[in-house]
Amino acid sequence: MDNSGVHPDKAPDNQYIRICSECDLVHHHVPVARGQTAYCKRCGKTLYRGHSYALERSLAFAVCGLAFFAVANVAPLLIFSMQGNSNANLLIDGGLEFLKTDYWFLGLLVLFASVIAPFLLLCVIILMVAPVLMGRAPVVSGALFRAYARLRPWAMGEIFIIGIIVAYVKLSDFADVFVGTALFGFMGMVISSVLALLYLDPRELWLRIEANRS
Template sequence: MGMGSPETLLVCEHCDTVYRRRPLARGEVATCARCGAELERHHALSVNAMLALILTAMIVFVQANMWPIVTLGLSGQQSSTTLWGVILAMWREEAKVVSVLVAATLFFFPLLKMLLLGWLLWFGKAGRRAPGFVPLMVALHRLGPWTMSEVFVLGALVAIVKAHTYFDVTPDPGIYAYAALTLLITIFAGVDLRQLWDQVPEHAA
């Protein structure tokens, strides 16, 4: 521990212990000696790499919401639906609370998170802070637990297995797109976005 400029100090978010920051090697994680919380980890992805990934995720997101998720067949008849088809069906069946939660956690929150992150990274690649940088970083932190694409994919796979007992079930491209989106979201979940505070300092705004 010691004193220095703000850029060289690291404060634990849980117990407020102050440390002097040092460069981390690949795979290295700094933890608080007092409470054991994670302070910082090595950042393998640059701002440009994260921007490329977020643009890829947005393309996959559009495909996942346009393509059918699954096709059910019974007695020679087939029916397929998209995510929004499921949401609207639940709304019509008086499951309005569930439909709103599904729409929020699988569409609006992930879309908002990708748009906010893309906005910040677009300016960050030029070494500048985006307009509204501080409140947007706070919003991203709050949105983190509410993007639940991975829960949807697991639930859909379980439903497909169970439905196969009664129907002819064919997974459609939408479910594969959501699986790819889940992988991309998982990658971003492991990225410490706090690095943006250091890579785009306040004087560069």
């Protein structure tokens, strides 16, 4: 399955096509029933699956991800205690601290990849999927698909979690460090986002949009 584009490719005979990501063999898109999987004819790689209520699941996980996002941004992330002084940091504090220094561009990058992009991606998924499930075909669907394709590579929450764990291990050598509720909220958001993306098949969504339009 070609994940690089979000709009289903149309062959000259007006049939949608699927391109194997392993061997580039072009297949006509054949709708599969829930629970079934379409494989490449040449190499056997999975092309796409017919998930049960895939779009509904994607929407549910995206909403769930937003709830976790709120927890991740309101609650403290790491709490430091050294020589009687205690200090709690929020998720956005890392990026904001960089903005005050000569490394402001790095701060912008951290804020975008850890806070802004994951939030926008979840919002875009909800705005893309919810109207379609209600039988509508919004005129902004194309713009939302393009935003989805651009945001997806930037949502790197899982890498940020590794960074937090590394910071926790390093700092615990010379200070008492406690993990705040935000870390669990952030991990919940990352897991919810991964599942929302797993169940979101842009081609299936686009086919539903076209069906709603007709």
